[in-house]
Amino acid sequence: MKRTKALLAEQKAGKNIIVVLVCTLVLLNAAAAGGKTSVRKKGFSCNGLRSMARVYMAYGDYTKAQPFVEQALSLAKKTNASNSQLASCLIDLAYVYEKQGKLPLAEEMCDMGLRLQEKAYYKTHPYVAMTLRILSTIYQGQGKYRQARPLLDRAMVIMKKNHPTDEQVVAPFKVDIANLLTAQGNFAEAETYFLQAIESLNKSYGPKHLYTAGVLGDLAGLYMLQGRYDEAEKLIEQTLPIQEKIYGCEHHLLTPTWLTMAGIYQSKKNYAQAETLLQKALITIEKKQGAEHPLTGRILSRLGELYLAEKQYSQADDVCRQAVKVLENSLGADNDCTAMAFNNLARLYIHQGKYSEAQELCQKALDVLENTLGRNHPNVVKVLETIAQLNSRTEKTIKVAKLH
Secondary structure, X not given: OHHHHHHHHHHHHHHHHHHHHHHHHHHHHHHHHHOOOOOOEOOEOHHHHHHHHHHHHHOOOHHHHHHHHHHHHHHHHHOOOOHHHHHHHHHHHHHHHHHOOOHHXXXXXXXXXXXXXXXXXXXXXXXXXXXXXHHHXXXXXXXXXXXXXXXXXXXXXXXXXXXXXXXXXXXXXXXXXXXXXXXXXXHHHHHHHHHHHHHHHHXXXXXXXXXXXXXXXXXHHHHHHHOOHHHHXXXXXXXXXXHHHHHOOOOHHHHHHHHHHHHHHHHOOOHHHHHHHHHHHHHHHHHHHOOOOHHHHHHHHHHHHHHHHHOOHXXXXXXHHHHHHHHHHHHOOOOHHHHHHHXXXXXXXXXXXXXXXXXXXXXXXXXXXXXXXXXXXXXXXHHHHHHHHHHHHHHHHHHHHHHO
């Protein structure tokens, strides 16, 4: 009982630290970016509303953050606030929309914010670099990898003009490049960026800092994709306790860690543990972000892949169809995540003998992946394997028909 109370106290203290740090940083940023605006509405200024929103944003509560940011933007427009203030409101709203999976809206807000920010400061200001990071993340979420990379390269050039490359403030930019390279299948280059960032973060934040732990989790995800499961597991064993100490054991911001762990369990054919984690992630994200969120679709896709590996085709049928529906509605049919959901459904159709439907889905998936990721991406290989399986089945069917 005492140990439980102590853990709860630690969690509460961790949460309070986040809130205090975020409020401090936001108020300092507000003072620099637009602190001269003193107009208040119902007792709140734009900066006050943004500060309240960022407390919720820090803890991943984007639904509660949204009205504060929207009110701040409305107030900034009505009071003819400075370009810097208006830009900050737009960029905050873009960040919230991106986390909610409203990617086209997020892109629109971020574009507007970036243009105003460049007017308010100058094109090589560090604030501009940070906004370029947000915009690149939005593009990556939409599968626009070719558009995302130039933004990060430009951001890195700006940061290098203002800071030494091994400083802590540059590390998040390296992490974003590493995550983008991972999505594109450039695993060796991604690992280099991750290791550079981790070295910097260990020196500045320390190995037990929440952000450092998150980057270790990203690297674990990369190792899992490479089949380096033992290395991935060691990193996740460092990541999870730090995140649980701050957020608690059931928080939705732990979802990326759960997904990596599920992949590790699946590689060991420990399907029960993998399913438990995927179901936990699915319930948590559906509750917090909604059944139509892109992340919900990606988790469903992972769950469908697991059921196919287990040959649990009845469970796979429902889950694979749901994944396709959610991802098509939220990301569109030409997104690489949707393409992998097509591939899973095609594999199911092959088992069910629906060869023409499977062929159509395979072709859709292949076209999307080759266009967005190139012909040598690991996911393209997965689709080609499905096509080979389909060809094998259809050839056997033709041979059997001839024998009859």
